Amino acid sequence: VNNATDNAGVDTAKANAQALDTAKDEANKAINALENLNDAQKQGALAAVTAATTVDEVTTAKNTATGLDQDMGQLKDEVADDSDLRDSVNYKNADQEKQAAYDEAVSAAKAILAKDGKNEASPEVKNAQAAVKAAKEALNGDTKLATAKDEANKAIEAMPNLSKED
Secondary structure, rough: OOOOOOHHHHHHHHHHHHHHHHHHHHHHHHHOOOOOOOOOHHHHHHHHHOOOOHHHHHHHHHHHHHHHHHHHHHHHHHHHHHHHOOOOOOHHOOOHHHHHHHHHHHHHHHHEEEOOOOOOOOOHHHHHHHHHHHHHHHOOOHHHHHHOOOOOOOHHHHHOOOOOOO
């Protein structure tokens, strides 16, 4: 407004300010409605909207928060089966170092997901999700059990004093 040289300039500046204010209000409502962000992430997103000086910057801040919310939802889904997995043969029979890697990955993911977690950005959230997924896939309890069963069956078959009925 201070830089305007005529009434049209004042009107344009006023319209731009109103558009920015409206965009900020809508972005703040959208961010506050996001369900997967932790408190620090939500505050960071709201601060980015507050600091924005153009409608494009507001849109970018809102889109960044929405993407982060989706990433946090995927991370939450990745650790949702944690208690069931820990009760599974695949976890219980896995090598200790594979269990430890899984435990560490899940612990790091849960720290990000906690309401009082840090303001982690999408790359860190995606890395945590990938770490949990990789640690799950590396668990080898099912494979170890299958190998042990095969070896036991071979040992039984090699026993000369047993018949098929025994």
